[in-house]
């Protein structure tokens with residue numbers, strides 16, 4: 309874990325909102341495979357971070373990073389190999405803990421011949437929620453997920469987005485304090501994704517902690533307060549989305565000891581001929597965004613202020629006019645690509 313990620317664990321606020329929603333402390337998971345389980349694979353390598361109640365928290369990582377493994381350990385579907393994990397103050401996987409948490413798995417299959425009402429009863433029964441409770445809660449949650457008026461329609465008539473929202477309603481039947489959503493917007497069109505985002509925000513406004521596992525970085529950037537980035541079982545970052553640029557700029561060292569490069573950039577609006585521009589930008593790491601009739605928009609990477617001064621001097625001495633320059637915020641996607649191997 310990086311120094312910043314560690315600091316995050318210590319400083320996370322837990323004082324006024326009860327126990328943290330999730331605490332993962334040096335969590336390890338080793339899978340055993342092959343004859344006599346001799347082949348070992350470490351999917352989680354001492355992952356430590358904390359999620360506070362009331363947050364919309366995103367878990368990110370490339371394929372094989374260990375995200376699903378992490379969620380399975382939390383839910384008690386598989387056993388950890390070391391360290392500890394808890395949710396809402398209870399050991400991960402315990403009965404108390406499961407009662408506090410709702411789960412929407414990736415691509416939940418809902419029998420198509422059921423109505424929305426029947427589907428909620430079906431899933432309620434599977435997770436020991438009494439039918440009387442399902443009946444008392446179903447209208448409230450169908451309304452929350454935008455399915456009011458579709459209660460007795462067959463699931464086979466639902467769009468993918470509606471099925472996903474019904475899946476979310478089933479995760480809420482027992483009034484959980486936190487929901488774990490595994491790729492909730494995967495495969496949905498932009499409109500359905502926006503609807504799902506609005507529902508998630510609404511749920512968070514009602515005080516439900518949201519733990520979101522998603523590949524869609526822009527989605528995560530739009531709704532999450534904080535994120536954790538996993539890569540090959542290591543935590544590479546934990547903190548606010550907005551601070552990730554600062555983190556990268558601080559000359560941070562990744563979990564493997566490798567320095568994490570700075571990726572700050574300025575967007576320059578430059579006036580010049582192809583020759584002056586070429587000479588002015590020589591030696592810089594840059595991307596031409598547009599170049600129309602002598603006016604070029606160019607994104608130029610820099611490490612520190614002395615770099616910026618040097619770039620400006622070089623442009624000016626090459627005869628290029630600087631019509632404007634704007635500091636670019638590091639997108640979560642840029643940061644993500646820098647942080648993973």
Ligand SMILES: Nc1ncnc2c1ncn2[C@@H]1O[C@H](COP(=O)(O)OP(=O)(O)OP(=O)(O)O)[C@@H](O)[C@H]1O
Pocket residue numbers: 339340341349350351369370371372373374375376377378
């Ligand atoms: N039952 C298992 N036995 C052995 N190895 C496993 C098992 N389950 C997962 N793994 C391995 O553990 C690593 C982490 O897998 P995991 O499914 O947790 O990653 P992920 O971040 O959820 O990936 P994705 O985004 O592709 O779903 C992968 O290399 C995977 O092959």
